[in-house]
Each structure stands twice: as C-alpha cells, then as structure tokens.
Amino acid sequence: MKKKSKEDIDSSEVSNSKMADIMPSPDTHTGELVVSSEKVTFNGKEYSGNHSFFKDIKEEVTSLTIKGYYFPNKKQFNDFINLRSVTIEDEIDPWNDAFYGCRSFSEFIVPETNPDFCAIDGLLIYKEEMSLEMIPSGKGPHISIPEGIKTLGYFSLDSCPDLVSIELPSTITYIDCLSHKENKKLKSFSVAENNPSYMAEDGVLFTKNKGMLFAFPNDKGPEYTIPSGVAVIGEDAFSGCSKLRSITIPSSMVRIEYEGFAGCVKLKEIHVQAKVCPTFHSEDEPFCHVYNATLYVPRGTKKLYEENEKWNVFSKIEEE
Numbered sequence: 001m002k003k004k005s006k007e008d009i010d011s012s013e014v015s016n017s018k019m020a021d022i023m024p025s026p027d028t029h030t031g032e033l034v035v036s037s038e039k040v041t042f043n044g045k046e047y048s049g050n051h052s053f054f055k056d057i058k059e060e061v062t063s064l065t066i067k068g069y070y071f072p073n074k075k076q077f078n079d080f081i082n083l084r085s086v087t088i089e090d091e092i093d094p095w096n097d098a099f100y101g102c103r104s105f106s107e108f109i110v111p112e113t114n115p116d117f118c119a120i121d122g123l124l125i126y127k128e129e130m131s132l133e134m135i136p137s138g139k140g141p142h143i144s145i146p147e148g149i150k151t152l153g154y155f156s157l158d159s160c161p162d163l164v165s166i167e168l169p170s171t172i173t174y175i176d177c178l179s180h181k182e183n184k185k186l187k188s189f190s191v192a193e194n195n196p197s198y199m200a201e202d203g204v205l206f207t208k209n210k211g212m213l214f215a216f217p218n219d220k221g222p223e224y225t226i227p228s229g230v231a232v233i234g235e236d237a238f239s240g241c242s243k244l245r246s247i248t249i250p251s252s253m254v255r256i257e258y259e260g261f262a263g264c265v266k267l268k269e270i271h272v273q274a275k276v277c278p279t280f281h282s283e284d285e286p287f288c289h290v291y292n293a294t295l296y297v298p299r300g301t302k303k304l305y306e307e308n309e310k311w312n313v314f315s316k317i318e319e320e
C-alpha cells in the first residue's frame with residue numbers, strides 16, 4: 001500500500017488553485033510573521049492569527065518564523081507571493097502543500113538548536129535519516145541535491161511546481177516511493193554515476209540494476225517504451241503523467257506497483273509484450289483514470305487478459 005502523509009493530500013484541490021497566475025511583487029518591503037501555538041505576531045504586533053488575518057497579510061509577508069511545536073493548517077500559507085524565507089526554530093510537522101504558490105520562497109533557515117531538522121542549501125532536511133523533506137516552492141527549475149542527503153521523503157518534490165530537472169547525489173541510497181504529481185514541468189532525473197542504488201537513463205529514474213522503473217518525468221513526452229529487462233514499475237512511477245499517450249511494457253515485466261499509472265488521463269495505447277499478465281497490488285485499481293484506451297497484447301493471449309480482473313477493464317483488447 002502506498003505510503004501517505006499524516007492525512008491524504010487532495011491533489012485535485014491543489015491542481016485547481018490559481019497559483020500559476022499569481023506573481024511576486026517587486027516591492028522590497030519587510031514583513032516579519034512569527035507564529036507559534038501560543039500567539040502570532042506580524043512586524044512585532046500581536047494578532048489573533050485566525051484564517052482571515054493570514055489572508056489579509058499574505059502579500060505583505062517576506063519572512064516567516066515558526067516557533068514551538070506548531071502544525072501549519074493545510075494551505076495556511078498558500079500564495080504568500082513575497083515570502084522569501086521560512087525559519088523553523090523547533091519541531092514541526094512539515095506539510096508538503098503548506099507553501100503552494102509562494103513563488104519567491106527559496107530558503108529554509110533552521111538553527112542548530114532544532115532537535116529534528118536542519119537546512120542544507122535552503123532545503124529542509126530531517127536530521128536523523130538525512131532525509132530531504134521539502135524543497136522551497138520557488139527553488140526551481142534546476143536542482144542538484146547536495147551530497148550527504150541519504151533519502152528522499154515521499155512529498156519532497158511535490159511542493160516545487162516549477163521543477164524542470166533534478167540531480168541525485170551519490171549518497172541517496174533509499175527512496176520508498178516518490179510523489180511527483182505536481183511537478184508538471186519535470187523533464188528529467190539525473191543521478192551521480194557512483195550512486196550505488198539508483199541510475200537514470202534518458203531522464204527516467206531506475207534502480208541501479210535497472211530492475212525497477214522508479215519515476216517517469218511528467219513532461220517527458222507523449223510516447224515511451226520501457227527498456228527490456230525492467231521487471232517492476234514502482235509506486236507512482238507514471239502517476240500524474242497527463243501528457244503520456246502511448247506506453248510499451250516489455251515482456252520482462254512481472255509487476256506494477258500501487259497507482260503506477262494514476263492520473264494518466266490521456267493514455268490511449270498500452271502495448272503489453274508480456275505473455276503472462278503482470279500483477280498488481282490487491283487493492284489497486286491500476287487504470288481507474290485511463291479512459292478509452294486500447295490494450296494491445298501478444299498474439300494468443302487475448303483471452304488470458306480478458307479473464308484477468310485487473311486487465312479486463314479495457315473495452316478494447318487487441319492482439320499484435
């Protein structure tokens with residue numbers, strides 16, 4: 001089952017936001033917002049900190065400091081278009097969608113006294129696992145993750161909508177699964193050659209032995225043929241690839257992990273070369289977002305695919 005955050009994120013709400021139409025102001029004013037569970041101050045003056053207040057000041061805030069163990073409400077700081085930095089003094093539960101639309105936001109600042117987090121090159125890092133938790137939403141379009149980072153958090157890329165390319169260092173050795181639904185401009189992954197766990201080919205992220213296709217960039221192109229030898233499509237690997245129209249799955253494929261093709265709404269042709277139906281997670285509806293696509297299967301296997309409850313959702317199954 002896919003690993004989610006503390007509660008499921010409604011990506012449709014994010015997609016329907018107008019953050020792309022909101023641009024930062026050239027003003028150079030300073031607006032210091034400090035929030036904690038006890039009080040909220042703006043430019044030194046204490047306020048109630050209710051939802052209306054945050055809405056009223058969003059264009060004035062240039063820096064945000066979070067004190068104590070504070071849980072930002074979902075979308076609480078969305079579209080703070082002049083916000084440049086966020087300082088985290090103590091513990092925090094980082095929401096991947098807390099800063100959508102903050103197009104000037106380029107830096108997390110974390111004091112050494114913070115027990116859980118640190119900042120490297122402005123990125124938010126969970127100390128214990130050296131895990132990248134969040135990229136500031138205005139940090140793109142090209143990001144090179146610093147050496148020393150060992151893991152990528154599930155939502156670590158989602159908060160950066162302008163991301164076009166990302167380079168993984170040699171020290172990244174573990175990625176559980178990687179949400180990149182909101183990275184609509186993402187064209188390529190690259191990986192340091194001496195990375196022991198992952199590799200990239202033609203901008204696509206694989207495990208080092210190329211046994212699993214881990215992540216496919218959303219803006220890569222309308223057609224793709226998975227290389228021969230790949231046996232597994234990872235969780236969310238093609239999720240959100242709304243431009244993908246045709247995919248060819250090699251005969252070596254044995255399994256497609258949870259929501260491997262979620263959100264591929266323009267997919268029209270699925271060419272499967274495997275003579276044995278690749279399997280799925282028992283709770284997955286792998287092609288629930290794929291409409292009016294034609295499934296092409298090897299000659300002599302049409303009945304096999306028609307009798308499989310995960311593959312027979314296609315109204316058109318043809319042999320080739």
